Amino acid sequence: MDKGAMFESPRLAGDLAVWLIILAEMLAFGILFLSYAFARTFDVVLFNASQRTLDLNSGVINTALLITGSWCVVRAVQAVKKDASAAGSRWLLAALACGSGFVVNKLLEFSATAQAGIDLSTNTFYMFYILLTGFHFFHVLAAMVFLTILLVKTRAGHYGSREFHALETGAAFWHMVDLLWIVLFPLIYVMR
Amino acid sequence: MFKFSSNTLWLLLLMATGFTYWLGESGQVGHGSMVPVFLIFGVSFFKGLGVILDFMDLRHAPVLWRNLLMGWLVFVVGMILLAYWIGQ
Numbered sequence: 001m002d003k004g005a006m007f008e009s010p011r012l013a014g015d016l017a018v019w020l021i022i023l024a025e026m027l028a029f030g031i032l033f034l035s036y037a038f039a040r041t042f043d044v045v046l047f048n049a050s051q052r053t054l055d056l057n058s059g060v061i062n063t064a065l066l067i068t069g070s071w072c073v074v075r076a077v078q079a080v081k082k083d084a085s086a087a088g089s090r091w092l093l094a095a096l097a098c099g100s101g102f103v104v105n106k107l108l109e110f111s112a113t114a115q116a117g118i119d120l121s122t123n124t125f126y127m128f129y130i131l132l133t134g135f136h137f138f139h140v141l142a143a144m145v146f147l148t149i150l151l152v153k154t155r156a157g158h159y160g161s162r163e164f165h166a167l168e169t170g171a172a173f174w175h176m177v178d179l180l181w182i183v184l185f186p187l188i189y190v191m192r
Numbered sequence: 193m194f195k196f197s198s199n200t201l202w203l204l205l206l207m208a209t210g211f212t213y214w215l216g217e218s219g220q221v222g223h224g225s226m227v228p229v230f231l232i233f234g235v236s237f238f239k240g241l242g243v244i245l246d247f248m249d250l251r252h253a254p255v256l257w258r259n260l261l262m263g264w265l266v267f268v269v270g271m272i273l274l275a276y277w278i279g280q
Binding site for chain 1 (some may be wrong): 198199201202205206209210212217218220225229232233236240243244247248249253254255257260261264265267269271272275276279
């Protein structure tokens, strides 16, 4: 811990309400992750064979996009706290570009899955795959809506060194989406 | 606890992702050995820790919130490892 932080009182970055939502979302995803992991124990061969049909390249690209998007959001908050709104806007735009890349890549993946005739009823693995990645996909879309609103307001000069609460609130939600994918990626795409 | 600048952490997270990808592509996963499972989820654990502490800035948050999210990560990754061990 740095010396300055040692004397600062603890502070939750963002609104308490969004942290409660984050907690609820993480519990929901946690239950889904563990349901998947334990369901796999009943038919490891089926899960491994089905997982091998997934595109690992697509999964790793999406991981890099979400991590980079999270970093851009961190840089945006840092810039706005220094009253550099223009730089903050550019970082938010970069984060949105990463989010858009994720959405396009995921839509291509979903499209390929549908064209292969795979749906929720194909087998237990695909049911979890579509449910988990689909549920996560909608969270990315929601986080992008928040970021777009924050971008518009940052550009309009609403935020600065004295007012960055909303920005930190949106950032916390975006990072949650990243955190969830960090567990989802190896679980669904890599462990096969 | 370890602390990196946001730029360094971003690069480390990308490198860790690259390592996970390489391990997945190497064909060493899925043959019953727990070593790659520990490696892959160990890397994910540290990636998650970096996001929680520094990207989410819970390093400077009240202990309760930091522990809630870190506890979630420990529990979820721990239970996943248990499930893979059972499914060996």
